[in-house]
Amino acid sequence: MSLEILESISSVSMSVLEKYAFVFADAAEVAEAVEPANVLLANVAFGGAATGELQVAMPMELAAEIASNVLGSDPSEVTPLLLKDAVGELANVLCGNMLKALTAPDKIFDLQPPAVSAASQADWKALISSSQTVALDCDGQFVLLQFTCK
Amino acid sequence: MGLQVLIVDDSSLTRRVIEKTLRMTKIQIDGIRHAANGREALVELRSSPCDLVFSDINMPEMNGIEFLDAKNADPKLSGIPVVVISTDSSEGRAEQLKARHVTAFVGKPFTPEMVEKVMSNALEARV
Numbered sequence: 001m002s003l004e005i006l007e008s009i010s011s012v013s014m015s016v017l018e019k020y021a022f023v024f025a026d027a028a029e030v031a032e033a034v035e036p037a038n039v040l041l042a043n044v045a046f047g048g049a050a051t052g053e054l055q056v057a058m059p060m061e062l063a064a065e066i067a068s069n070v071l072g073s074d075p076s077e078v079t080p081l082l083l084k085d086a087v088g089e090l091a092n093v094l095c096g097n098m099l100k101a102l103t104a105p106d107k108i109f110d111l112q113p114p115a116v117s118a119a120s121q122a123d124w125k126a127l128i129s130s131s132q133t134v135a136l137d138c139d140g141q142f143v144l145l146q147f148t149c150k
Numbered sequence: 151m152g153l154q155v156l157i158v159d160d161s162s163l164t165r166r167v168i169e170k171t172l173r174m175t176k177i178q179i180d181g182i183r184h185a186a187n188g189r190e191a192l193v194e195l196r197s198s199p200c201d202l203v204f205s206d207i208n209m210p211e212m213n214g215i216e217f218l219d220a221k222n223a224d225p226k227l228s229g230i231p232v233v234v235i236s237t238d239s240s241e242g243r244a245e246q247l248k249a250r251h252v253t254a255f256v257g258k259p260f261t262p263e264m265v266e267k268v269m270s271n272a273l274e275a276r277v
Contacts (some may be wrong), residue, residue: 019261093259096238108242137184
């Protein structure tokens with residue numbers, strides 16, 4: 001994947017995080033992304049004009065902030081179910097916007113429902129060690145994104 | 151008399167956000183019901199009247215396109231306007247939805263202003 005595409009992924013992600021979740025992010029070096037204690041991993045697979053997947057990993061703490069922001073409610077009202085839903089929906093919105101930015105406008109894609117789970121240390125390490133991963137710094141909390149499209 | 155609205159999205163969080171957005175508009179709404187996919191939406195529409203539907207596209211069990219096809223094939227439901235709110239907002243998808251007589255198409259992430267505008271337009275077109 002070219003540097004230009006990775007920069008587009010980063011740029012689309014920062015824009016979506018701001019508009020969808022009111023979270024401001026900066027591009028970061030993947031190597032700087034220290035593994036948090038608890039991480040949620042969302043996967044969105046897609047088919048149609050091309051096949052691929054988006055993986056998004058983020059600290060639980062940031063996921064809670066996003067859920068609270070999206071709902072416009074107190075963080076104490078965010079249940080574990082809503083937390084997973086928020087991360088899954090964010091991954092869904094990110095994936096749709098990346099496909100729109102990176103592919104021809106007439107192409108139609110079918111996004112699968114997001115799968116969200118607790119990430120293992122191995123999941124985080126796999127993302128960190130890939131040259132296809134993009135990192136964002138959200139006020140000291142890191143989000144890792146890996147977008148593949150065939 | 152206010153409107154009856156149905157929100158169809160597999161994300162309960164998104165359904166709550168859309169409902170909150172609709173409640174913030176000046177449009178009088180009497181009832182808002184939820185469905186998690188197209189199949190549930192058809193059951194809801196057949197069980198009681200509805201003035202307007204907000205629907206996602208990518209959903210499990212029955213997606214938004216399949217839902218629109220089933221709704222449009224049912225003479226009792228075909229006249230109910232549908233606003234699609236989806237992350238999938240390509241021109242290709244817009245053409246596909248236009249062919250299915252969708253009233254409006256809003257891409258995610260959306261703002262409350264976008265939702266209020268398409269809702270007002272959809273209701274004006276209905277009168």
